[in-house]
Each structure stands twice: as C-alpha cells, then as structure tokens.
Amino acid sequence: MNMMQEENRKGPWTEQEDIILVNFVHLFGDRRWDFIAKVSGLNRTGKSCRLRWVNYLHPGLKRGKMTPQEERLVLELHAKWGNRWSKIARKLPGRTDNEIKNYWRTHMRKKTQEKKRHVSPSSSCSNCCSSSMTTTNTQDVSFQSSGKVSFYDTGGNREMNQETKDGYSMDDIWKEIDHSAVKVTQPVKDIYLEQSYCLSYPTLASPSWESSLDSVWKMDADKSKMSSFADDQFPFCFQHSRSPWSSG
DNA sequence: AAATCTCACAACCGCACTTGA
DNA sequence: TTCAAGTGCGGTTGTGAGATT
Incomplete structure (x- = not known):
C-alpha cells in the first residue's frame, strides 16, 4: 500500500522514456515489468511499461490500417x-x-x-x-x-x-x-x-537472450549501473517505423 | 475560416489469474 | 496451503487529427 509513494508518472510517454524502456526490455526481457520499471528509473508502474511496450514499442508491431x-x-x-x-x-x-x-x-x-x-x-x-x-x-x-x-x-x-x-x-x-x-x-x-501465424510476438522475445539474462537478475549492484546508462548512450539502436516523436 | 463532430489511438483502471516464497 | 506480488486482460476514457458543417 505504501509502495507507491513516489507518484508514478502518467500520461503520454516521451521519446526519452520510450528509448529507455526499449533498452531495458532488451536487457531484461519483456516479463519483469516491475523490475524494469524500478531499475530503469522511469517513474512509471510496471503495468504502464508493459502496456507501452506491448501496444506501441514492440518491434513486431504492424501499423496502419487493417487489411x-x-x-x-x-x-x-x-x-x-x-x-x-x-x-x-x-x-x-x-x-x-x-x-x-x-x-x-x-x-x-x-x-x-x-x-x-x-x-x-x-x-x-x-x-x-x-x-x-x-x-x-x-x-x-x-x-x-x-x-x-x-x-x-x-x-x-x-x-x-x-x-x-x-x-x-x-x-x-x-x-x-x-x-x-x-x-x-x-x-x-x-x-x-497457413503461414503458421500463431504469433505471440515475433521478434524480440527470443529465448536466447532472455534465458541468458537469468544471471542478470542477481546483479543487484547492477541496478544502479543500469539506471546510469539510461541517460547516457544506448547499446541498441532503437528505431521504430512510426515513431510518435518523429512527427515534430 | 471557424466551430463542431467523428474517428482512431494511446493510456489508465480494476479485476482476475499466475507464480513464487 | 496460503498469501502477496506480479502480470495479463477487458473495459473505459481522454485527446489530437481530420472531416464536415
């Protein structure tokens, strides 16, 4: 009940937040949302992060009109x-x-x-x-x-x-x-x-990197490291086909 | 040209389910 | 077995862009 004294951010995501989230998802996988929310330094709930990822940032997403x-x-x-x-x-x-x-x-x-x-x-x-x-x-x-x-x-x-x-x-x-x-x-x-589409999400959640992260979960010390990297430069080149920020 | 309406989309909320200690 | 935390899902709302009046 007292967990969220810090007043998590709400509302539209900024470009910076998106980038941070994407990179942390790359690092930690798309399951531990609460963890990601915490270590990323995003002032968002895990739920919010997940939603943003699933609905918007996931690289497998198709955009545009339904066929x-x-x-x-x-x-x-x-x-x-x-x-x-x-x-x-x-x-x-x-x-x-x-x-x-x-x-x-x-x-x-x-x-x-x-x-x-x-x-x-x-x-x-x-x-x-x-x-x-x-x-x-x-x-x-x-x-x-x-x-x-x-x-x-x-x-x-x-x-x-x-x-x-x-x-x-x-x-x-x-x-x-x-x-x-x-x-x-x-x-x-x-x-x-017929195309054997039974998609969960095609690209990112590859077992290989996710399983390889098991060891990472234990790295408490790395949390601080992680958050500092967030506002530095990113190991991944994040691009999104229809970025919300590209409009301006 | 301005006001209003409609559509499309992003995001939040609450509840249910799952999982792990 | 129980309980709390985390996660997923469905429902709802807010808002900006484009269309219409």
Missing part, C-alpha cells in the same frame, strides 16, 4: 470467441489486443449506425435525433437500455447472454456485418494460419 483480410479475421474470431481480444490478437500478426479492441469499437459503431438507419428509416422520429449522433454516450451500440452493457459486449461466447438486450440480437448484428462488410472471397482463417 480487409484482417478485418474479416477479426470479425470471424470475434464471432467465435467474443471479446477475447488478446486471443484474437494472437491470430493477427503484429496487431495488439488494444488495437483490435479499438478497431472493433469504431467498426461496430459504424455498422450499427448504418443498421439503425436502415432498420428505422421513418419510425425513428422520436429517437433519430438522439440515436446515432449523441454526443457522449454512444448508446446506439452499447445496448444500455437496462443495466450496463459495454460497447464491446456484442457477441461471443461469454457475452452471449447479453445479446438480446434491446430486442436485437448478436445474430442480427452479425448478419448485418456479414452482409455489408464481409464480402467473403475466401476463408479468412487460411490466410494467416
């Missing part, structure tokens, strides 16, 4: 597994659960808005004004009429029991999606599975 194949794969897998974003992400090389989650959110919003327009072209008089264009609560998708149902809770095994909250089931939604978005040309699964 149609990916989109369909997401739809398929979500139909199968529901909001198991991390599970879904493992089938999408270079995509993170967060990314897929975000994609789903906006995708489903679009889809359901479209659907609403189609379903209730005239009867919506009383609702239309507030339906799809509500300012904050995008309730068009969240089925919030009774109780709190997440925006994402639109399908899948675990969430299925919520599916008919508003008289409009997941089946309906999926049919809608299938018809509008998924112009199936070929089975999606094969696209990735």
